[in-house]
Amino acid sequence: MDIGKEQLIGIFDKMLRIRAFEQKAKELFAGQKIPGFVHLYAGEEAVAAGVCANLTVKDYITSTHRGHGHLIAKGGRLNEMMAELFGKSGGYCKGKGGSMHIADVELGILGANGIVGAGQPIAAGAAFASKYLKTDAVTVCFFGDGASNRGTFHESLNLASAFKLPVIFVCENNQYGISNHQSTAMNILDISDRAKSYGIPGLTVDGNDPLAVFEAAKEAVDRARKGDGPSLLECKTWRHHGHFEGDSSFYKKPEDQTAWLSKDPIPRFEKKLIELGILDGPKVAALHAEVDKELAEAIDFAERSPYPAVSELLTDVLA
Amino acid sequence: MSTLTYVEALREGMVLEMRRDPKVFLAGEDVGLFGGCFGQTQGMFAEFGPERVVDTPISETAIIGLGTGAAAAGLRPIVELMFIDFVGVAMDELFNQAAKMRYMFGGKAKVPFVARMPAGAGFSAAAQHSQSLEAWLAHIPGIKVVMPYSPADAKGLMISSIRDDNPVVYIETKTLYGLKGEVPEGEYLTPIGKAAVVREGSDVSLISWGAMVGTCLTAAEQLSKSGKEAEVVDLKTIVPFDLETVLNSVKKTGRAVIVHEAVRTAGFGAEVAAELAEKGFDSLNAPIVRVTAPNTPVPFSPPLEKEYIPSAEKVVKAALGLF
Known part of the structure; x- marks a missing residue:
């Protein structure tokens, strides 16, 4: 395995950070501190953390409505993220975007997105720019199983393949488009099968295993950096909560929920790292303590940040 | 001054900007080898090559997405929809993505691209190749919309649109392509927003x-x-x-x-x-x-x-x- 100890701890740390952020977001939404919609990423942390461990700040990602995990994995700062969820002026978007529109172009985060599948053509465009400018940057496009049924998926994968663009399409298959199980929306089991239509590699991995995700993503990222074009990577996973907060997910079978919770990527990876002698109890506790501290700071930052002045309504429409 | 047709003038605007700024490229259906459905891009493929005059698949959604993503990542794309009537196919990319990025991201994104869209009736091209849809586009905060009449403005608004830091829909009227007029030579800009x-x-x-x-x-x-x-x-x-x-x-x-x-x-x-x-x-x-x-x-x-x-x-x- 071509991965160092520090990188393994880094992936684990990102996963903890995402889970803790989502837990706090859940509580703060319930406590009416966060307006609007919140779509939690809890359960899918191994995908964002495993993929983004292959990226640098120069690489791009496009994200989704369930985007907090991608943003944290790509280096998004918790203070500005939390303040954005609150709709405060100290947020990433000065409170104008909210959970579904957080972006940090400086970090290569081209935005979460409220439209399912909309990141795909934008990712192709960003990858086109990297190829045109002859940098070795790649773009990772995160999307769900539902988005693979959009026309954007077909147009973007086809164009990216025809132009050999440095983009990795990462499908987080959590098996549900809101309440609709994959089996009602498509007649295939593995979304990666669709790669064949575009003449690009397609691979399905256990999306709750960060190392499997890391290795598969590494191959795809290396391929893209070398100029060999796009790949489609499907990561099978499970969202622990509803589609958004307020959705009880009554449509999920209890036995499925139980089975998948037993495959929760975080305790699984923790056990593995302890077995490998990379972490031990006190080290894990120290990581948790640091994450908790940073989150407390982020919430404090968000609480103290003022709401945007009403004059902000009219700014930033045009450059 | 030189006498140019409207289509020559808008092409001159593109060519001059592509010579001046290597970040400007053109992408669309049949804009390359074919030279555009109405000859708008004739000669550009020969001058700039396939890397900068890019023939795309018939994928309007991906074309507008290409412009949006490439602009957000630092280029200044010109993308063409062969007819404005096809914008319905790519509307999300235009009105929910390109137009809103800057505002949604709190002013921290710049999306400088031009979407060229030939419009108008007069050729018996019927209901799906003849519309004038400027009002649709005008209803969306976050994009500019220009619609030149004279050959001089076809050039001047093209250059201004390419240099603008926002998504600009450049509506070119098909019946005007052959209209001749005096066009200032070299760098000539018509200000956006001035009647x-x-x-x-x-x-x-x-x-x-x-x-x-x-x-x-x-x-x-x-x-x-x-x-x-x-x-x-x-x-x-x-x-x-x-x-x-x-x-x-x-x-x-x-x-x-x-x-x-x-x-x-x-x-x-x-x-x-x-x-x-x-x-x-x-x-x-x-x-x-x-x-x-x-x-x-x-x-x-x-x-x-x-x-x-x-x-x-x-x-x-x-x-x-x-x-």
């Missing part, structure tokens, strides 16, 4: 954009024979709309006829009329009237299409009805 009085007159203002400016100029000559001097205002830019020039003209003439080729209901003329009524009411000596296409799809058969497109005669009749 112009293209014929002075004291009795009635004919307010228009795109091909209908020509129709209004013809109407003005006919009105002159009836003893009424019409002032013709070419909006040039739909968004942001230069209300001041329109108000100043109506202050002088006291009468306003708004002429557009798009269908009547919720056309951009309604917006011009509403602003004029709100802010220029005291200048008006007669009701504001509109001359537009009817609320129908664009017909195929030549006599029907001729009836569909507003004519100089209809403009004259509407104007004379105000006295």
